Amino acid sequence: MIGRLTGALLEKHPPQVLLDVQGVGYEVDVPMSTFYDLPAIGTQTTLYTHLVIREDMHLLFGFATESERRTFRQLVKISGVGARTALALLSGLSVPDLHHAVATQDSARLIRVPGIGKKTAERLLLELRDKLDLAMNNLDRAIPASIHGNDVLNALLSLGYSDREACWAVKQIPANANVTDGIRLALQLLSKER
Structure with missing residues (x-):
């Protein structure tokens, strides 16, 4: 498993970046929240990663923070939510916004994300309610x-x-x-x- 990459940022083409790690170029798909926080081309950067291995391809997903990766991993465990849908969710909502939507059972916020329909939003709210390791105290303070x-x-x-x-x-x-x-x-x- 590839858990983290640190290297020079060579290319940025949303939602994919190319990261040079000691001469090896890794193509990494990132949510837009991570993409917007990336440094300039040529700058050293670190991404927390999640590797998806399929019969016909290997996909590497990268995240600026550990909490984004942890949330992504919870999302892809849900039936009917693939890696692309999880990436779209994290591109449309920040991790705290997603946690808040789940805590308040606000399906309207999820439906605003492209590719998320009413049924998928309801399934997400139901299955994530107990699974997200949301610090409710942080939400209450926010x-x-x-x-x-x-x-x-x-x-x-x-x-x-x-x-x-x-x-x-x-x-x-x-x-x-x-x-x-x-x-x-x-x-x-x-x-x-x-």
Whole structure:
């Protein structure tokens, strides 16, 4: 098994990169979250990897963090979810966003990822609920508990803000804010950031 690669980044063609490890070029498929964080061509980089061996090919998948790889491995264990679907999920949602969607059973967030339909989203939520080694305490700290049902987060997402922007804004809201005040404050914060 190839667990990690460190080498010079030779090429970047989404979703694949070419990594030179002591003269051997490895073609590695990466999620877009990893792709966007890669350094410039020629720079040394490290990827955590997962090797898939099939009868007709060997596929190598790379991740910037161990938590991305661990989540990928949990996803491919689910019936009907292959490596490409898992890669698409990690390209469309960050690991914390995926964990949050599973924790809140929010299938709408999963359906927004290209290639994920309603049935697949429901299967993912059902099977990942107990399997993801999600630190619920981290989630509770990330989203203030006083914002009931994550209404502020959902309102921001429906207004077209990205998951990252919406989560950032929700973290800035005081714990004692009600939903209406929370939405108003979040919109003010986001308008200053843009």
